[in-house]
Amino acid sequence: MLAVNPILRLLGIILFLFIILKFGMSIMKLFVTLLFYKYFIIVLIIAGIAFFIYKTSPFKQKNKK
Numbered sequence: 001m002l003a004v005n006p007i008l009r010l011l012g013i014i015l016f017l018f019i020i021l022k023f024g025m026s027i028m029k030l031f032v033t034l035l036f037y038k039y040f041i042i043v044l045i046i047a048g049i050a051f052f053i054y055k056t057s058p059f060k061q062k063n064k065k
Contacts, residue, residue, distance in 0.1 A: 020027075
């Protein structure tokens with residue numbers, strides 16, 4: 001059993017590397033797409049906050065005066 005375990009681990013590593021190589025491009029595409037959507041959502045949130053600040057700023061200016 002002790003002699004079989006390193007062979008199984010080696011086969012597992014080879015299989016894992018093969019899966020990474022086989023699906024690497026699609027995983028990268030998915031990751032890039034998720035990253036793009038994440039940044040797009042962040043930009044939308046920033047735009048929303050900026051718009052909210054822009055809309056509420058006249059009230060803040062009135063309070064200061």
